Amino acid sequence: MADILTVEHLKAYYLMNYFGITREVRAVDDITMSVRRNEVYGIAGESSSGKTSFIRVLAAAIRPPLRVVAGSARYEFDDRSIDVANAGPEAAEAIRWSHLSYIMQGSMSVLNPVRRIERTFEDFAARPLGLSGRALRQRFVEHLGRLKLPPEVLRAFPHELSGGMRQRVTIGLATIANPQFIIADEPTTALDVVVQKDVLSLIRNLQKEMGASVIFVTHDMAVHANMADRVGIIYAGRLVEEAPTRQLFTAPKHPYTAHLVASLPRIGDTTQRPALEGRPPNLADPPQGCRFHPRCPLAIEKCRQEVPPLATVAPDQRSACWRWDDVVPLPGSIPAARVPEPVR
Amino acid sequence: MFSIFRDLVRYNIEFAIGVVLVGSITLFSLLSFFSPVDPTMIYVAIPDRPPSFEHLFGTNSRGQDLFWQLTFAFRNTLYFGLTVAVLSRIISITVGLAAGYLGGWVDRVLMFFNDIFVAIPIFPILILFYFVMRSNLDMFTLALIMACFGWPFDARLIRSVALGLRNREFTRQAVFAGMSPLKIMREEHLPYVMPIIFSTAMANMIWSIGLEVTLAVLGFTNINIPTVGTALYWANSHSALVVGVWWWILIPVILIVLTFLGLFLLAISLNEYIDPRSRLRRMGV
Amino acid sequence: MSVPLLEVDRVSKEFAMGGLLSRQHIRAVDDVSFTLQADKAEIFTIIGESGSGKTTLARMILGLERPTSGDLRFRGELISRRMSRPERLAFMAAVQPVFQNPFEAFNPLKQVDRYLFATARRFLPSPDQAAVEAAADAALVKVGLSLVEVRGRFPHELSGGQLQRVAIARALIPNPPLLITDEPVSMVDASLRMSIVNLLKALRDDHGVSVIYITHDLATAYYISDRIVIMQKGKVVETGPARAVLDAPEHPYSRLLKASVLSAEDAGAGKLGPATDLMALSDRLLGATESRLEQRQDGRAVRTYSELPAA
Numbered sequence: 001m002a003d004i005l006t007v008e009h010l011k012a013y014y015l016m017n018y019f020g021i022t023r024e025v026r027a028v029d030d031i032t033m034s035v036r037r038n039e040v041y042g043i044a045g046e047s048s049s050g051k052t053s054f055i056r057v058l059a060a061a062i063r064p065p066l067r068v069v070a071g072s073a074r075y076e077f078d079d080r081s082i083d084v085a086n087a088g089p090e091a092a093e094a095i096r097w098s099h100l101s102y103i104m105q106g107s108m109s110v111l112n113p114v115r116r117i118e119r120t121f122e123d124f125a126a127r128p129l130g131l132s133g134r135a136l137r138q139r140f141v142e143h144l145g146r147l148k149l150p151p152e153v154l155r156a157f158p159h160e161l162s163g164g165m166r167q168r169v170t171i172g173l174a175t176i177a178n179p180q181f182i183i184a185d186e187p188t189t190a191l192d193v194v195v196q197k198d199v200l201s202l203i204r205n206l207q208k209e210m211g212a213s214v215i216f217v218t219h220d221m222a223v224h225a226n227m228a229d230r231v232g233i234i235y236a237g238r239l240v241e242e243a244p245t246r247q248l249f250t251a252p253k254h255p256y257t258a259h260l261v262a263s264l265p266r267i268g269d270t271t272q273r274p275a276l277e278g279r280p281p282n283l284a285d286p287p288q289g290c291r292f293h294p295r296c297p298l299a300i301e302k303c304r305q306e307v308p309p310l311a312t313v314a315p316d317q318r319s320a321c322w323r324w325d326d327v328v329p330l331p332g333s334i335p336a337a338r339v340p341e342p343v344r
Numbered sequence: 345m346f347s348i349f350r351d352l353v354r355y356n357i358e359f360a361i362g363v364v365l366v367g368s369i370t371l372f373s374l375l376s377f378f379s380p381v382d383p384t385m386i387y388v389a390i391p392d393r394p395p396s397f398e399h400l401f402g403t404n405s406r407g408q409d410l411f412w413q414l415t416f417a418f419r420n421t422l423y424f425g426l427t428v429a430v431l432s433r434i435i436s437i438t439v440g441l442a443a444g445y446l447g448g449w450v451d452r453v454l455m456f457f458n459d460i461f462v463a464i465p466i467f468p469i470l471i472l473f474y475f476v477m478r479s480n481l482d483m484f485t486l487a488l489i490m491a492c493f494g495w496p497f498d499a500r501l502i503r504s505v506a507l508g509l510r511n512r513e514f515t516r517q518a519v520f521a522g523m524s525p526l527k528i529m530r531e532e533h534l535p536y537v538m539p540i541i542f543s544t545a546m547a548n549m550i551w552s553i554g555l556e557v558t559l560a561v562l563g564f565t566n567i568n569i570p571t572v573g574t575a576l577y578w579a580n581s582h583s584a585l586v587v588g589v590w591w592w593i594l595i596p597v598i599l600i601v602l603t604f605l606g607l608f609l610l611a612i613s614l615n616e617y618i619d620p621r622s623r624l625r626r627m628g629v
Numbered sequence: 630m631s632v633p634l635l636e637v638d639r640v641s642k643e644f645a646m647g648g649l650l651s652r653q654h655i656r657a658v659d660d661v662s663f664t665l666q667a668d669k670a671e672i673f674t675i676i677g678e679s680g681s682g683k684t685t686l687a688r689m690i691l692g693l694e695r696p697t698s699g700d701l702r703f704r705g706e707l708i709s710r711r712m713s714r715p716e717r718l719a720f721m722a723a724v725q726p727v728f729q730n731p732f733e734a735f736n737p738l739k740q741v742d743r744y745l746f747a748t749a750r751r752f753l754p755s756p757d758q759a760a761v762e763a764a765a766d767a768a769l770v771k772v773g774l775s776l777v778e779v780r781g782r783f784p785h786e787l788s789g790g791q792l793q794r795v796a797i798a799r800a801l802i803p804n805p806p807l808l809i810t811d812e813p814v815s816m817v818d819a820s821l822r823m824s825i826v827n828l829l830k831a832l833r834d835d836h837g838v839s840v841i842y843i844t845h846d847l848a849t850a851y852y853i854s855d856r857i858v859i860m861q862k863g864k865v866v867e868t869g870p871a872r873a874v875l876d877a878p879e880h881p882y883s884r885l886l887k888a889s890v891l892s893a894e895d896a897g898a899g900k901l902g903p904a905t906d907l908m909a910l911s912d913r914l915l916g917a918t919e920s921r922l923e924q925r926q927d928g929r930a931v932r933t934y935s936e937l938p939a940a
Contacts, residue, residue, distance in 0.1 A: 193678065193845055194903075197901060201901035204901055220891075222890075222891040265823070266848055270872075275821075276824070280820070514733060514736040516693075517796070517799070518736075522718060522747060522751025522752055
C-alpha cells in the first residue's frame with residue numbers, strides 16, 4: 001500500500017527584502033522522506049533547525065515570507081491525493097480537519113478564550129462531519145469520552161480547565177473528524193511530567209484506534225524513544241538520519257544523533273555526559289558541505305567540501321554522513337543489550 | 345546616522361515625501377532671516393496685488409509682501425509647535441516612565457494629576473490667559489501653557505508600555521545587575537518608548553499649531569506677532585475672500601496643510617523604522 | 630558550626646484571590662524549611678511541577694517577595710523584611726539569580742555585555758574600566774566563553790545556550806557564594822543543555838559556589854544534585870540526599886514523578902501506561918489535614934499522614 005505521505009526534495013525558504021537587505025533563510029533545504037500508514041514518525045530537531053517550517057509546509061499552513069521553492073509533499077488519502085506544497089488554498093482547506101489535522105503546542109493558541117468549548121468544537125467540526133444540532137453534540141460527548149473528559153467540559157471556558165485538560169481538548173479537536181494524518185507539534189512541551197505521560201499515552205491510543213499516521217515533532221529524545229516507530233533527525237534544514245526507534249538509539253549512524261542520544265541524563269546513571277561544541281548554524285548562512293562539520297568530532301576535509309547524501313546504510317536506516325561507518329555510541333548511551341525488543 | 349537617513353530616503357517613500365515637504369517649509373521659514381522687509385511694518389507695498397514676479401505671493405490688504413510675511417509666520421509657528429512638542433514630551437516621558445515603573449503611590453499621585461489635566465478644558469483656559477495677559481502673551485508663554493496641557497494622553501500611553509516592561513525578565517536581570525531605577529528607566533525602557541514619543545510628537549505639533557491658528561483667527565492671541573494664525577486673522581478681518589484677495593487665504597492654508605502632511609508622513613515612517621519589533625525584524629531575528 | 634549560608638525557616642506564602650465578598654486564600658508555599666551550610670558548596674535541587682510553589686519560594690529567597698510567615702536568613706541576617714538600598718545591594722552581591730528564559734533575560738535592543746559591565750561596576754570595589762573588563766572576562770572564562778567573543782553582540786546573535794552562559798557569567802561577577810537557578814536549561818536546546826548542566830557541576834566542584842537548582846526534570850536533578858526537596862502544591866513531600874531519594878522514593882507523589890519520567894531505556898517499546906494508581910493516591914493525599922515530615926535514618930524526611938483521607 002502506498003505511503004500516506006511522500007516528501008520529495010522539498011525546499012522552502014524565507015525570502016525577505018527589507019530596507020534593501022535581501023535575506024534567504026533556507027529553512028527546509030532538500031528533504032526527502034515518507035510516512036507509512038498506521039505509523040508514528042518522530043521528528044527531532046532543535047530550535048532553528050527548520051523543523052517548524054517543515055511541519056508548516058506539511059500542514060499546508062505556510063505564508064509569505066516562507067515559500068516553497070522546489071519539491072513536493074504528496075498525501076495519498078483514501079479518496080483523494082494532494083500535493084500540499086503546490087496546491088492552492090481551496091484544496092488545502094478541503095482536507096483540513098477531515099483528512100489532515102494539526103495539534104499545536106500551546107493549547108491556548110487554539111482555543112478561543114471567550115468562547116465555550118462546544119462552540120469551538122462546532123466551529124472546527126461541523127463542516128467536516130456534516131452534522132448539526134443534537135447529532136453533532138452527541139458526537140462531541142462520545143469523543144470526549146474517549147479522551148476521558150466529562151461532558152461538562154463542553155460548557156466550560158478554556159481558562160476554567162487545567163493545562164492537561166485543555167491539551168486533551170486540543171487533541172480532541174484534532175481527532176474528532178477521524179483524520180488519516182495528524183501532525184503533532186510539541187504538544188506536551190509545556191506540560192508537567194505527570195500530565196505529559198498521560199497525554200502521550202492518549203495520543204498513542206487514539207492513533208492505534210483510528211489507524212491514522214502521526215508526525216510527532218519534539219526536541220525531547222526521551223519522548224521519541226517511547227512514542228515513535230521511526231525517528232527522523234533534522235539539523236539545519238536537512239534530514240541527517242532516519243531509522244526505526246530502537247536502532248536509532250542503540251546504533252546511531254550519524255555523529256549528531258550519537259550525541260543527542262548519549263546526552264540524555266537518566267536516573268540511576270551519573271556518568272559524565274558529553275557536551276557538543278559550537279552552536280546550531282544560522283540558516284541564512286549555513287556552512288559549506290555537511291552542515292554539521294564545524295561541530296563534528298569526526299569531521300574530515302571531505303565533510304567541509306561535499307554535502308553527504310542521505311543514503312541507506314542499514315536495513316531501513318538512512319544517514320547523511322561520509323563517515324557513518326565510524327559512528328559508535330558515545331559514553332552515556334544505552335547499551336543495545338539493555339533495550340528489550342519492541343512490542344507491537 | 346547619515347546612512348540611516350540615506351536608507352530611509354531610498355527605501356521608504358513616505359519618509360522621502362515627508363522630508364521634502366517639511367524640509368521645504370523649514371527652508372522657506374529660514375528665509376525669514378534674510379528678509380529685506382520688516383514684518384511689523386505695514387503699508388510698505390502696494391496692497392492687494394496678486395502674485396507676480398515682484399511679489400511672489402502677492403501683497404495683502406495691509407500693504408505687506410505676503411511672501412516675506414509668511415516666512416516669518418512659518419518661522420514663528422514652527423518654532424512654537426516644536427517648543428510645545430519638546431516640552432510636553434519631556435513631561436510625558438518623565439511622568440509615564442516613573443508612574444509605570446515605580447508604581448505604588450508614585451503612580452497614584454501622578455495619574456491623579458494626569459486625569460485632572462485631561463479633564464480641564466483647554467480652550468477656555470487659553471482664552472482666560474489671553475484676557476489676563478493681553479499683549480504680554482508672547483509665543484513662548486503660549487507654548488509653555490500648551491505644553492502643560494499636551495502631555496496627559498501620551499503619559500498614559502507611555503505608562504502602559506512601562507508597566508509591560510517592568511515585568512519582563514531583562515528588567516529583573518538589570519535589577520540584579522545593580523542598576524538603579526533611574527538607569528533602568530533611562531537606558532532599558534526609553535528605547536521602547538521612542539516610537540510613541542516620535543509619533544505623538546508629530547501629532548502634538550499638529551494639535552498645537554492647529555490650536556494656535558484657531559485662537560489667532562478668533563483674535564485671542566497677540567495679533568501683532570506674525571504667525572500663520574494671525575495672518576489668517578488679518579485676512580479674515582479684511583474680508584479677504586469677499587474682496588477678492590484670495591491669495592491671502594489660499595496660500596497660507598495650502599502651505600500649512602502641506603506642513604501637516606509632511607509631519608504626518610515623517611511620523612509614520614520614523615515610527616516604523618524606530619519600532620523595536622520592526623528593527624528586530626530588520627536585524628534578521 | 631559556622632553560620633549557615635541560607636536558612637529557610639518554616640516559610641509560608643499565602644495569596645488572596647477574588648473580590649471583597651468571595652476571597653479565596655491559596656497557600657503557594659506551606660511551611661517549608663531547609664538549610665544550606667556555608668563551609669561546603671552543594672547543589673540543592675527543588676523539584677516540583679507547576680503550582681508546587683517552587684518559583685514563589687525562589688522569589689522569596691531572592692527577596693522579590695516577603696513570606697506571610699516564617700523567616701529567611703542569609704548568613705544569619707534576616708532577609709525576609711523590607712531592606713534599604715545599601716542592604717539590598719549587599720545581599721545581591723552574595724545571592725544572584727539565573728532565570729529560565731535566556732532570550733528574555735537580555736534586552737533585545739541592547740548589547741549583552743552591558744549587563745556584565747553594569748554588574749561589575751556596581752559590585753566591584755574599584756570600578757575603573759580596566760578592572761571592569763577584566764572581571765567580565767574572568768567570569769566569561771569560567772563559563773567557557775570570553776569577552777572577545779561576546780563584546781558588542783546583540784542577543785539575537787547568540788544561541789540559547791550561549792545566552793544562558795552569559796547570564797550565568799553575569800551572576801558570577803560579584804563572586805556570590807549562592808546562585809539561584811530557576812529552570813535554567815528547560816528552554817535551552819538539547820545539544821547545548823548538558824554543557825550548561827556540566828557547568829553548574831563545575832561551579833560547585835571547582836569554584837565553591839552553592840547552587841539552588843529549581844527544575845521539574847528528575848533526570849538532570851539526579852545527575853548533579855547533592856540534596857533534593859520534592860514539593861507538591863506548596864508542601865514538602867520528601868527530602869534528602871538526591872541519589873538515595875531518586876533511586877528509591879517513598880512518598881506516593883515522588884514515586885509518581887519517577888514513574889512518569891520517560892526514559893530512553895525502553896526505546897521502541899512504547900511503554901506509556903500512566904501510573905494511575907499513584908496519581909489517584911497523590912490526589913487523595915492532597916486533601917489530608919494532618920501530616921508531618923518524619924525523619925528517616927539515611928538523612929531523608931518523608932511526609933507521613935495520620936490517616937488516609939477518603940477517596
